[in-house]
Amino acid sequence: MTEWTEDSVRAECRAWLEANWNPDYGLVEWRNKLVDSGWGAPHWPSRWYGRDVPVGLVPVVEEEFKRIGAIGVAKVGIRTLAAATILAHGTDMHKEKFLRRILTGEDTWCQLFSEPGSGSDVAGAVTRAEMRGNKWVVNGQKVWTTSAHKADWGLLLARTDWDQVKHKGLSYFIINMKQPGITVQPLKQMNGHASFNQVFLTDAEVEPEFLVADVGDGWSVTTTTLMHERRGADGLRSWAIASNLPGRIYDEEREEIRTTMEPYKWYPQRAGRVDLIMPRARETGGINDPVLRQEIAKLLIMSKAAEWTARRARAAQEQGRPQGPEGSLGKLASSHVARAAARIHTALMGANAMLTGEDSPMNGLLAEILVSVPATSIAGGTDEIQRNIIAERVLKMPKEPREDIDRPFRDVRRN
Numbered sequence: 001m002t003e004w005t006e007d008s009v010r011a012e013c014r015a016w017l018e019a020n021w022n023p024d025y026g027l028v029e030w031r032n033k034l035v036d037s038g039w040g041a042p043h044w045p046s047r048w049y050g051r052d053v054p055v056g057l058v059p060v061v062e063e064e065f066k067r068i069g070a071i072g073v074a075k076v077g078i079r080t081l082a083a084a085t086i087l088a089h090g091t092d093m094h095k096e097k098f099l100r101r102i103l104t105g106e107d108t109w110c111q112l113f114s115e116p117g118s119g120s121d122v123a124g125a126v127t128r129a130e131m132r133g134n135k136w137v138v139n140g141q142k143v144w145t146t147s148a149h150k151a152d153w154g155l156l157l158a159r160t161d162w163d164q165v166k167h168k169g170l171s172y173f174i175i176n177m178k179q180p181g182i183t184v185q186p187l188k189q190m191n192g193h194a195s196f197n198q199v200f201l202t203d204a205e206v207e208p209e210f211l212v213a214d215v216g217d218g219w220s221v222t223t224t225t226l227m228h229e230r231r232g233a234d235g236l237r238s239w240a241i242a243s244n245l246p247g248r249i250y251d252e253e254r255e256e257i258r259t260t261m262e263p264y265k266w267y268p269q270r271a272g273r274v275d276l277i278m279p280r281a282r283e284t285g286g287i288n289d290p291v292l293r294q295e296i297a298k299l300l301i302m303s304k305a306a307e308w309t310a311r312r313a314r315a316a317q318e319q320g321r322p323q324g325p326e327g328s329l330g331k332l333a334s335s336h337v338a339r340a341a342a343r344i345h346t347a348l349m350g351a352n353a354m355l356t357g358e359d360s361p362m363n364g365l366l367a368e369i370l371v372s373v374p375a376t377s378i379a380g381g382t383d384e385i386q387r388n389i390i391a392e393r394v395l396k397m398p399k400e401p402r403e404d405i406d407r408p409f410r411d412v413r414r415n
């Protein structure tokens with residue numbers, strides 16, 4: 001295996017890009033080339049489309065892509081969580097069938113975890129999967145399922161054994177979303193977008209080989225997905241921001257963002273748009289206000305510290321340590337950053353920040369930030385849940401009293 005250094009990663013990646021990058025390629029055609037080269041997901045194993053580059057050196061590769069203007073593999077959406085989960089727990093068949101099309105962006109994914117009665121308490125899922133004949137048959141309801149209306153495949157958590165204790169009766173499946181047993185209904189959010197859905201599963205089918213890990217291991221696989229979601233730092237996630245460069249491949253990427261990636265177009269706003277704070281502070285003159293300057297400095301420090309926490313988590317992963325509760329620290333930090341950024345945008349703009357429409361500040365973008373930021377404190381586990389995890393697993397404080405984990409799930413009070 002190559003012993004990578006910053007210099008060797010930079011030199012090899014640069015040489016490959018200079019020999020191969022061409023904006024006249026089609027998007028999928030280029031991404032297939034990238035997948036074959038291993039530079040699209042350089043920190044993945046070389047057996048599975050990567051180059052075994054340490055996670056900490058991925059930013060070097062990203063710099064090289066940026067320098068030459070090259071488009072990377074598809075990094076937006078639940079597909080990144082699907083990839084991380086399949087790499088950790090999937091069979092070779094799962095890896096062969098799904099990973100390439102995740103990286104090329106040909107398949108779109110959704111995460112079928114939350115249910116009307118189990119969001120924070122996701123292990124309380126009551127959607128059931130039963131083996132009938134030679135197939136799993138699934139019945140139940142999921143909710144808040146981002147991108148289900150676009151998805152080809154879903155990551156499904158379902159109960160397979162009601163006589164086991166809560167966390168042991170769950171199994172994890174990859175389910176084909178394009179089948180008659182699945183009905184998807186969009187839900188409209190307060191920011192005007194409709195990126196998530198309720199999903200009804202009625203005798204929906206799953207092939208036995210699409211079970212991930214063993215029957216009853218669903219909770220540990222779910223934890224892997226959630227840890228990656230909370231960390232958001234697996235080097236395979238980015239925002240759906242279209243470039244304005246000319247060329248066939250950029251046109252196709254813009255089209256991808258307009259169509260399949262449409263549910264994620266407000267995600268940069270949900271993170272608070274810290275990148276806009278300094279330009280806005282200069283434009284509005286807010287930078288000269290000593291009180292506001294203090295607040296801006298605090299935000300930028302907090303945002304940098306959050307970035308470093310994410311890098312620490314990356315370093316831990318690099319040393320082969322499993323995904324740990326660092327993800328919860330990072331997730332909580334991103335909630336704080338998003339809220340502080342929204343407060344400062346409002347302080348800079350005053351009441352006008354609430355306006356929407358073409359003649360409003362930044363075409364309504366500021367208002368979109370204000371009504372999108374609350375999502376950061378909810379999606380992927382609420383702030384309260386992250387605090388519970390930090391308290392119990394990092395600080396080793398006494399656990400919350402539970403009456404639902406020492407008896408068969410069938411006998412547990414629900415809802």
Ligand SMILES: Cc1cc2nc3c(=O)[nH]c(=O)nc-3n(C[C@H](O)[C@H](O)[C@H](O)COP(=O)(O)OP(=O)(O)OC[C@H]3O[C@@H](n4cnc5c(N)ncnc54)[C@H](O)[C@@H]3O)c2cc1C
Pocket residue numbers: 110111112113114115116117118119120121143144145146147196375376378379380381382383384385388
């Ligand atoms: C933008 C967005 C995208 C999402 N995408 C998906 C998706 O793709 N797939 C998916 O499966 N889900 C998705 N979700 C759902 C998300 O995971 C849940 O909303 C979240 O886990 C909270 O669950 P809930 O909404 O049922 O709230 P509840 O669990 O009903 O919580 C209500 C309130 O009670 C608090 N609370 C609950 N339990 C405790 C406790 N033990 N201690 C202290 N406080 C507690 C919570 O913090 C919260 O304030 C998404 C949510 C958002 C906002």
